[in-house]
Amino acid sequence: MSDRTGPGFAPARDATAQEQLSVEQPALALRGVTRAFGASRAVDAVDLEIREGEFFTIVGPSGSGKSTLLRMLAGLDRPTAGDILLRGRRVNDVPANARPTAMVFQSLALFDHMSVGDNIAFALKMRGVARTERLERARGLLDVVHLPASYLDKPVTQCSGGERQRVALARALASDPDILFFDEPLSAIDNRLRKLLQVEIKELHRRTGKTFVYITHALEEAMVMSDRVALMRAGKIVQVAPPLEIYDRPTSRFVAEFMGEVNVWCAVREAGGVALPELGLAFPGETLPQAEGLLVARPEKLAMLGEGGGAQAIVAGTIVDEFVLGSRKQIHLRPDGDASRPIVFGEIPATPDAPAPGARVRLGLAFADCRFVTE
Numbered sequence: 001m002s003d004r005t006g007p008g009f010a011p012a013r014d015a016t017a018q019e020q021l022s023v024e025q026p027a028l029a030l031r032g033v034t035r036a037f038g039a040s041r042a043v044d045a046v047d048l049e050i051r052e053g054e055f056f057t058i059v060g061p062s063g064s065g066k067s068t069l070l071r072m073l074a075g076l077d078r079p080t081a082g083d084i085l086l087r088g089r090r091v092n093d094v095p096a097n098a099r100p101t102a103m104v105f106q107s108l109a110l111f112d113h114m115s116v117g118d119n120i121a122f123a124l125k126m127r128g129v130a131r132t133e134r135l136e137r138a139r140g141l142l143d144v145v146h147l148p149a150s151y152l153d154k155p156v157t158q159c160s161g162g163e164r165q166r167v168a169l170a171r172a173l174a175s176d177p178d179i180l181f182f183d184e185p186l187s188a189i190d191n192r193l194r195k196l197l198q199v200e201i202k203e204l205h206r207r208t209g210k211t212f213v214y215i216t217h218a219l220e221e222a223m224v225m226s227d228r229v230a231l232m233r234a235g236k237i238v239q240v241a242p243p244l245e246i247y248d249r250p251t252s253r254f255v256a257e258f259m260g261e262v263n264v265w266c267a268v269r270e271a272g273g274v275a276l277p278e279l280g281l282a283f284p285g286e287t288l289p290q291a292e293g294l295l296v297a298r299p300e301k302l303a304m305l306g307e308g309g310g311a312q313a314i315v316a317g318t319i320v321d322e323f324v325l326g327s328r329k330q331i332h333l334r335p336d337g338d339a340s341r342p343i344v345f346g347e348i349p350a351t352p353d354a355p356a357p358g359a360r361v362r363l364g365l366a367f368a369d370c371r372f373v374t375e
């Protein structure tokens with residue numbers, strides 16, 4: 001997208017001002033927010049703070065309550081209990097069109113009988129902005145979302161999927177909202193274009209300094225775009241953290257498994273070490289309070305050991321399967337010994353002479369690269 005900030009945009013706030021704002025007051029705060037449908041709670045007593053200017057993404061399985069939560073944040077639905085505060089002001093009963101926010105929907109919800117320009121300028125028309133000024137703003141926004149100025153009069157029905165996506169984005173930006181909500185905006189778009197639009201949305205976020213709240217099914221999207229990710233399960237938020245932290249330091253098995261492929265082994269933590277009875281392994285030397293739980297380790301943390309190479313714990317076995325992921329491949333290893341031992345996922349370079357199914361390898365693992373969780 002172009003370098004200029006575009007019409008109607010406040011310039012991006014500098015980091016210090018942004019930090020001060022976020023320390024003083026979150027852009028959005030949820031206090032015990034609940035949305036019940038009959039006896040079931042689609043959103044269940046959620047407490048959450050979204051910082052001013054951050055790119056905040058909500059992920060979770062289908063039916064976990066993401067859309068319901070976003071609809072309440074955007075003023076399209078009301079909580080049945082709890083409060084939503086927008087910069088400290090309670091907005092439970094303030095409708096969407098009276099909030100300084102805008103929403104980009106998965107369906108895009110464009111007006112098919114209108115031109116691109118009229119779609120973009122629609123919110124301005126509703127606010128009584130004169131036609132000449134509206135079209136001027138729309139022209140500037142076309143540039144911001146990388147569409148040619150000649151598209152102003154083009155029927156929106158003649159736009160491709162990606163172009164329609166950009167029109168929807170420009171329309172959301174037209175009223176210069178403080179907060180933009182995105183409800184899976186890229187889910188219907190092919191992979192290559194989706195990647196490009198991800199970059200453009202991220203760039204737009206950086207350039208405008210606005211608060212973006214985004215929901216997606218696509219984990220990769222959450223990982224590359226967000227400042228923080230919240231994971232929802234059955235109406236509750238189970239962890240909120242920056243992308244790498246939620247991936248590397250999950251607080252539960254559910255989070256670990258949702259965020260990517262992972263090994264999960266029963267573990268016993270006691271003074272003197274952590275034992276993995278299923279694998280017949282132990283990490284000696286750790287002196288921690290006793291607990292039974294699980295040890296989780298991402299496949300890429302299990303590295304192949306060369307001849308004579310050592311590690312804190314070693315799993316030796318036979319490769320039973322492989323999945324090439326670019327320059328690396330994930331291998332599934334059947335550990336030696338007891339046949340009931342769980343298959344272990346590791347990762348090795350995908351070179352032509354790399355071990356393939358049937359080969360024997362040794363994978364090394366360090367305790368610091370694992371997470372001990374109790375649920």
Ligand SMILES: Nc1ncnc2c1ncn2[C@@H]1O[C@H](COP(=O)(O)OP(=O)(O)OP(=O)(O)O)[C@@H](O)[C@H]1O
Nearest residue numbers: 037041042060061062063064065066067068069217
């Ligand atoms: N209007 C409604 N009436 C009754 N139940 C509803 C209503 N809207 C949502 N629900 C229920 O609330 C739960 C959460 O739905 P929601 O659409 O928020 O989930 P989601 O995480 O966005 O799912 P998806 O990823 O599939 O879009 C679901 O069990 C859903 O059936």
